[in-house]
Amino acid sequence: MxxxxxxxxxxxxxxxxxxxxxxxxxxxxxxxxxxxxxxxxxxxxxxxxxxxxxxxxxxxxxxxxxxxxxxxxxxxxxxxxxxxxxxxxxxxxxxxxxxxxxxxxxxxxxxxxxxxxxxxxxxxxxxxxxxxxxxxxxxxxxxGYRFGNAFSEKDSRNVAAFETRLVEDGNDVVVNGKKFYTTGALLAHLVPIVAVDAQGKGFLVFADRDAPGLTVTNDWSSFGQRITASGSVTIDNVRVAKSRVVPVDAFDRPTAAGPISQIIQAAIDAGIAQGALDETVAFLRTKSRAWIDSGKEQATEDPFTVAAIGTLALRLHASEALLERAGHHIDEALRRPGDETVTAAALATAEAKVLTTEVAIEATNRLFELAGTRSTLQEHNLDRYWRNARVHTLHDPVRWKYFHIGNYVLNGVNPPRHPWN
Missing domain, CATH: 1.10.540.10 (Acyl-CoA dehydrogenase/oxidase, N-terminal domain)
Known part of the structure; x- marks a missing residue:
């Protein structure tokens, strides 16, 4: 071209x-x-x-x-x-x-x-x-159809509170509401909407992306994860056949639904960390200078830099090992669903989420510390790793992962069942 x-x-x-x-x-x-x-x-x-x-x-x-x-x-x-x-x-x-x-x-x-x-x-x-x-x-x-989402609501009292409503009308349901953080909806073929009925029961309503009354706006303005198509969805009398309405029952019994959602989030953070480490190594090898006190000719010979890279690689590999372990626990929970297997999957995934969050933040911070001032120049756009890590790791608070892990180990209390566990 x-x-x-x-x-x-x-x-x-x-x-x-x-x-x-x-x-x-x-x-x-x-x-x-x-x-x-x-x-x-x-x-x-x-x-x-x-x-x-x-x-x-x-x-x-x-x-x-x-x-x-x-x-x-x-x-x-x-x-x-x-x-x-x-x-x-x-x-x-x-x-x-x-x-x-x-x-x-x-x-x-x-x-x-x-x-x-x-x-x-x-x-x-x-x-x-x-x-x-x-x-x-x-x-x-x-x-090849893609599902987006219309789950979260920006102004509700918490992430699990939904104001979007559905009412039955013959063989259809009619849905009204407003959603935000709708990752993927912009480019989807179907947009599953989380809506509740008059009794507060939750459902997934699989609406066609081009359904009359369904409007997707690309107004995501975060400084990170900028191109995730995560804007807003307006649902104005959207009519969907009842055959496309699925009850949300997976959290009423022990299932792997929560760990499945979480392991994907953790894997994204591990990927950001890997990308940042790769960029750090490449920059050190080709553009960075050794610090004057090191007495070395190349940045890659600076002993403190070498040790820092080793520490990052170790923590990244540990996070990958926990991801793999969590994946196998999820497999077991799917094969043999029950309190014991689902709790094991939730806790293993929480441990992976903690470590992938920490290594993503650390690797994207250390990129600039190790590569030096010139790595901050706009021409390199390396700040995208930090911006993406900082934004994506806010998906759910890792501080609660520590609590649920500790509460199980110390008090035998299983973590609650919801999409963030």
Whole structure:
């Protein structure tokens, strides 16, 4: 492509923070590839990560939405890897899911986060949907359909309080409300809405992205995770067939729903840490200078720098080990659901979340300390790692992970069941 053609393409790319509603993306014209096993999933993630890394800095700097990248991502089959084998999916280990997300996040953590709610929703379909709903919705996933989300509400009293309402009307439900933090909804084909009925019972309402009355606005203005398509959704008398309404029952009994949501978040943070460490090493090898007191010629010979890199690598590897361990506990909780297995999965995932949060913040801070002042120049855009880590690790407070782990070890109290445990 010529330089002029590339400039024209870049000028036409949709950007973040537009006040205008964003039109729905076309549904897949050809079926997505179907991944068959764990090894293929990881190999595919590695290949895509190389592609996604190429323009990651430019996308962040310019605010380009990753439309082509997300299309390639879902068409690769990686969005269908947790569909059960009985419905045509690979049903991979959650240790593999964590590794896939970690690899993608190391390349571009915004793209990795766009997957998060989709995979959590696939788990909810497995746990709560009827057989007919599983047949339909899993079929759409394997075809390449993407789920966004319309869960959280910015002005409610807490994250689990919902003002969005549904009422039955013949064979449909009608939904009204306002949502925020709607990661992925902008680029989705279906937007599952969390709504409650008159009795306060929660449901997932799988609305078409282009349903009349459903408006998605790209008004996400955070300084980090800038291109996650995480704006707002307005739901104005949106009508959806009852066949697309799934009850939220997974937290009323011991299930792996919470740990599944959390392990994906932890894997994103581990990926950010990996990306930051890779950038630090590359900068030290090619651009940084040794400090004068070290008596060394190269920054890579500075003993304090060498030790700091070793410490980061150690902590990153420890977080990866905890991610893998948590994934296997989730697998066991899915095979044998019960208080014991679900609690083990929740606690193992909480431990991984703590460590991945800490190493993401540390690695993105230390990048500048070790690489030096020149690493802060705008031309490098390395602050995107810190910005992304700082914003994404706010998803839920890690201080409560310490409490739940300690309360179980000391007092035998199981962590509460909800999407943040």
């Amino acid at each position: 010529s330089e002029h053609s590339q400039e024209q393409k870049n000028a036409a790319r949709p950007r973040v923070n537009s006040p205008e509603p964003f039109a729905a993306r076309p549904r897949p014209s050809v079926p997505a590839h179907v991944i068959r096993d764990d090894a293929e999933a990881i190999a595919t993630a590695r290949r895509l990560a190389v592609e996604f890394a190429r323009e990651a800095s430019q996308r962040d700097r310019e605010g380009w939405l990753p439309i082509e990248e997300v299309d390639a991502y879902s068409q690769s089959g990686l969005w269908g890897i947790t569909v059960p084998r009985a419905y045509g999916g690979a049903d991979v280990s959650y240790a593999t899911v964590a590794e896939v997300i970690r690899l993608i996040a190391a390349a571009d953590s915004s793209i990795a986060q766009i997957t998060q709610n989709h995979l959590a929703l696939v788990a909810h379909i497995t746990l709560d949907a009827s057989e007919a709903q599983k047949q339909e919705l899993f079929g759409l996933v394997l075809h």
